[in-house]
Amino acid sequence: MKYVLMFVETEEFAKELEAMGELEQEAAYEAVGRWFAEHADKITHHVHLHPMHTATTVRLDGAEPVVTDGPFVEGKEVVSGFAEVEVADLDEALKVARSWPACPIVEIRPAS
Amino acid sequence: MNEQAKERMGQEVLARVVREHAGRLAASLVSLLGDFSAAEDLVQDAVETALRRWPVEGVPDRPDAWLFTVARRRGLDVLRRESNYRAKLAQLTWPEPAARDDRLRLIFTCCHPALSRTAQIALTLRVVCGLSAAQIAAAFVVPETTVAQRITRAKRKVGEAGIPYRIPPDEELPERLNEVLAVIYLLFNEGYLSSTPERAQARDLVEDAEWLAALLANLMPKEPEAAGLLALIRLHRARGAARFDAQGRLVLLADQDRSLWDRQAIEEATALLMRAARAHRRPGPYQLQAAIVACHAEAGSFADTDWAQILVLYDMLVHLAPSPVTRLHRAIAVRYAQGPEAALAELKDLGRALERYPLFHATRAELLRDLGRREEARRADERALELTANPAQQALLEERISWG
Numbered sequence: 001m002k003y004v005l006m007f008v009e010t011e012e013f014a015k016e017l018e019a020m021g022e023l024e025q026e027a028a029y030e031a032v033g034r035w036f037a038e039h040a041d042k043i044t045h046h047v048h049l050h051p052m053h054t055a056t057t058v059r060l061d062g063a064e065p066v067v068t069d070g071p072f073v074e075g076k077e078v079v080s081g082f083a084e085v086e087v088a089d090l091d092e093a094l095k096v097a098r099s100w101p102a103c104p105i106v107e108i109r110p111a112s
Numbered sequence: 113m114n115e116q117a118k119e120r121m122g123q124e125v126l127a128r129v130v131r132e133h134a135g136r137l138a139a140s141l142v143s144l145l146g147d148f149s150a151a152e153d154l155v156q157d158a159v160e161t162a163l164r165r166w167p168v169e170g171v172p173d174r175p176d177a178w179l180f181t182v183a184r185r186r187g188l189d190v191l192r193r194e195s196n197y198r199a200k201l202a203q204l205t206w207p208e209p210a211a212r213d214d215r216l217r218l219i220f221t222c223c224h225p226a227l228s229r230t231a232q233i234a235l236t237l238r239v240v241c242g243l244s245a246a247q248i249a250a251a252f253v254v255p256e257t258t259v260a261q262r263i264t265r266a267k268r269k270v271g272e273a274g275i276p277y278r279i280p281p282d283e284e285l286p287e288r289l290n291e292v293l294a295v296i297y298l299l300f301n302e303g304y305l306s307s308t309p310e311r312a313q314a315r316d317l318v319e320d321a322e323w324l325a326a327l328l329a330n331l332m333p334k335e336p337e338a339a340g341l342l343a344l345i346r347l348h349r350a351r352g353a354a355r356f357d358a359q360g361r362l363v364l365l366a367d368q369d370r371s372l373w374d375r376q377a378i379e380e381a382t383a384l385l386m387r388a389a390r391a392h393r394r395p396g397p398y399q400l401q402a403a404i405v406a407c408h409a410e411a412g413s414f415a416d417t418d419w420a421q422i423l424v425l426y427d428m429l430v431h432l433a434p435s436p437v438t439r440l441h442r443a444i445a446v447r448y449a450q451g452p453e454a455a456l457a458e459l460k461d462l463g464r465a466l467e468r469y470p471l472f473h474a475t476r477a478e479l480l481r482d483l484g485r486r487e488e489a490r491r492a493d494e495r496a497l498e499l500t501a502n503p504a505q506q507a508l509l510e511e512r513i514s515w516g
Contacts, residue, residue, distance in 0.1 A: 001274040089276035090226055091284070110273055 002044070002086055002112060003093040008105035009080040031101035039085070039096050046083035077105065084111065126166055127316075130159055131323060133176045134242025137183060139214030142277055148221065149267045150187075152239050158183040159242050215240065216331045217279050219324070223292045224275045231266035232295050234259055241320050251317050252302065289332070293341050293398060296324045300345050305502070321345055329384075339388035340399030343381040347405040350377035362504035366414040378409045397433040400425050419449040436465035440472055452482035470500040474509065 020028065036043065055071040071078050080103060087093050090108070097106040134155055141151035158179045172178040222235040237243045237251075245263060249256040269275065280288045303317030325342040332338050354368040363369075385402050389395065404425045411417040426442035439462055447455035456479045459472070466472035473496035480489035490513060497509040 003274075089274040090224075091276050091280065093274075094226075 001089060001093075001110060002084060003090075004109050004111045005083045005085060005093070005097050005100070006079045006107040006109065007081045007083075007100065007103050008077050008107060009103040010105065011076045013103050028102065035099060035101050036083075038099070042085045042087050042092075042096060044084045044086050046081070048081040049079065052078045079107075125171060126163060129171060129175045130162065130242040131320070133179055134159055135215045135218060135240040135327075136176070137179055138239050138242075139218045140180075141183065141187070142218065142221075143214050145187075146277070148270050148277060152267060154183040154187050155179075155239070155242065156244070157186050159244070215327065217277060219292055219328065220279055220288060221270065221275065221277050223288075223295050224270070225288070225291050226273060226275055227266055227269060229295070229298070231262050231269070232291070233298065234262045235266045236295055236324070237299075237320065238263055240324065243320070247316075289335060289337065292328065293337060296321050296328070296341060297398070299324070300348075304348060318345070318349065322349065334392070336388040336392040336394050337396040337398045339384055340396060340402050343385040343388075344398055344402035344405060346377055346381035346384075347402060347409050350374040350381065351409060356504070360504065361507050364508070365408060370413065373409065378406075382406045382410065395428060395432070397429060400429040400432065404429070417448065419445055423449045436462050437469070437471075440466060440469075440475060444475060447479060447482070452479045455479050456483070468499055470496040470505065472496075473499065474505075477512070 017025065017028065036046065052071045055069075057068050057070060057072045059066040059068065085093060085096055087096065090110075093108050097108055100106050137158065138151055138155045141154055142148055145151050161182050162175070162179060166172075166175075219236065219240055222239055223232045227235065234248055237248050238245065243251075245259045246256050249259040252259075270277075279285075299317050300321035303319075303321060322342070322345045325338070325345050329335075329338040329342045351368070351373050353374070354370065354372040355363060357363050381402070385399065385406060389399060389403075404422055407418050407422050407425070423442070423445045426438070426445050430438050430442055439458065443455045443458035443462075446458050456476070459476055459479070462472065473492045477489045477492035477496065480486075480492060493509055493513050497506060497513065500506055500509070
């Protein structure tokens, strides 16, 4: 089955990342690189999104489409990237997601 | 036997037969069809047919085979156009009871962590225990349509999210087992503490929980926590007859008539617990809770209670599974082992977490009363009364407040 893992950042996580020293930051990025390498056989696609201030949202639920600045969520958690994986079932997708070394939340959604 | 009694007896037999066979039937159908939802519909259909016909025709000699034949025939009928299913159904034979039990897979699927807790409970009761949506709704005092929707949504998620139908691999087992144990424990608690006045129905939930715990302990003999949960439920059940007085009021442990306790059940549950503890040496929250209840159950009178031992067990429990509620119960043991002053000190930093928990205020009231601080005690009892919806607890608190 195909799943999309959506990596969700929190304000707290972004602050922690910013507060890190250069070496620590490098180690954090390396851990992410290793994670992608480890699961390369299952990852069919992956994208890191640009920061949320670059987002534009179109709302289609009114009479006319409304274009606004910023991400669609009004909360403080933001999808910062995603990976598409091809695995047997939800348990395998959960296993991959569990080893994700960066931001604290991963949403898993079946896709086709 | 009058007609009414006969009918009630009939219902009990039906409920037992259905519970014993529905899970195994569902399990064999799921593993053959690979379709959780279709299998579940077939089982429900067979169960409903049985509930309609058995009271008239009598329970057949082999109810399992009867249910199986109905499900298979119905399956062929419904799925006639789908040759794939048809070929599979044609091969279907009732599995030998000795074959490895697929009910285990079924329970783990129903309690998958990707399902909400309410969905896990509804699905387990329906698929593994064979309860109807109406019976589940009655037990939890929610509308039947709510239960039906929960089940439909849960089945859809099992299919669409790709929740696998299998026993989780060994390394995931302990973590997944906790999910299953938690569902059974919740069923038991809902029935035992029963936040609703319909106690007769709530007691059925305790029975279902005990049955599931026994099944799990039987299917997973290497998991001491499964044995621990079974022992815990049995020990509580063994003391059930003394928990309420003739007027339906809750009787506190200290005031219970211990001659009403089922001594044999207590001995059996304690032996089960000891065996599990000795064989595996892996204490867990359910074994520890059961051991605490066993200490109470074995005491000849309230005064003979081994509070020192209970306190040791609570220390282990707080260490393994720290929670404010566990610390509150530990404080009650401190009251008897070390006195009310020490116990009151234990409650000091729990107030924030348990502000809305009636037992916290009721316990505080007792300790304050022990220390002669009557006015504070009365205020704490009043606060507890505001917070509880349980009529038995309300009655008890009202009595205490009126005595001052």
